[in-house]
Amino acid sequence: xTGVTQTPRHLVMGMTNKKSLKCEQHLGHNAMYWYKQSxxxxxxxxxxxxxxxxxxxxxxxxxxxxxxxxxxxxxxHLHTLQPxxxxxxxxxxxxxxxxxxxFFGPGTRLTVL
Amino acid sequence: xxxxxQPEDQVNxxxxxxxxxxxxxxxxxxxxxxxxxxxxxxxxxxxxxxITGDNLVKGSYGFEAEFNKSQTSFHLKKPSALVSDSALxxxxxxxxxxxxxxxxxxxxxxxxxxIP
Numbered sequence: 001x002t003g004v005t006q007t008p009r010h011l012v013m014g015m016t017n018k019k020s021l022k023c024e025q026h027l028g029h030n031a032m033y034w035y036k037q038s039x040x041x042x043x044x045x046x047x048x049x050x051x052x053x054x055x056x057x058x059x060x061x062x063x064x065x066x067x068x069x070x071x072x073x074x075x076x077h078l079h080t081l082q083p084x085x086x087x088x089x090x091x092x093x094x095x096x097x098x099x100x101x102x103f104f105g106p107g108t109r110l111t112v113l
Numbered sequence: 114x115x116x117x118x119q120p121e122d123q124v125n126x127x128x129x130x131x132x133x134x135x136x137x138x139x140x141x142x143x144x145x146x147x148x149x150x151x152x153x154x155x156x157x158x159x160x161x162x163x164i165t166g167d168n169l170v171k172g173s174y175g176f177e178a179e180f181n182k183s184q185t186s187f188h189l190k191k192p193s194a195l196v197s198d199s200a201l202x203x204x205x206x207x208x209x210x211x212x213x214x215x216x217x218x219x220x221x222x223x224x225x226x227x228i229p
Contacts, residue, residue, distance in 0.1 A: 043219040104156030
């Protein structure tokens with residue numbers, strides 16, 4: 001297993017609920033990422049934080065709200081989601097240089113009813 | 114804009130036979146190329162990368178990949194497949210000359226099925 005953990009591993013929520021996904025990395029990296037993985041689609045990069053500053057926001061709906069309180073922790077706050085938001089949400093971390101590979105957590109399987 | 118193509122949704126190979134998972138890319142400059150593997154209910158795991166230098170890159174679990182600039186390809190290979198290699202494989206590209214934050218673009222993945 002990598003040094004990136006995600007909780008919860010599974011989440012079922014209604015469209016009116018508020019929930020948060022948590023990611024923690026123990027690798028000393030300075031960049032963290034949220035991806036959405038849906039079947040038969042490329043990984044969709046949602047947000048990137050480098051040195052705790054958001055550097056990428058890929059036109060993600062406002063019902064997804066990221067938070068990076070420090071370089072080891074990343075949150076994704078969820079509010080009034082839609083059924084099409086059901087997917088595997090992956091967190092990753094890396095050193096910021098572009099030649100460095102990313103280390104992924106196991107993901108949170110989200111189902112929106 | 115950069116892009117990655119994995120032309121095969123699924124590759125089937127008999128155990129012990131060589132395997133190839135194909136990847137082609139498009140970037141404006143010299144690419145950084147990556148392969149990742151995803152086992153069921155797990156996140157992606159890094160296998161190998163090409164940054165510069167020798168076109169043949171060796172990685173984890175006996176995998177290797179060959180960078181071919183003229184064909185803009187970075188195919189993943191293994192001389193002898195194992196049943197445990199069955200998984201989803203992702204190719205990814207990054208343009209280091211893009212400036213600013215350099216996003217990685219992933220392919221849609223190729224499912225490798227190794228048949229006992």
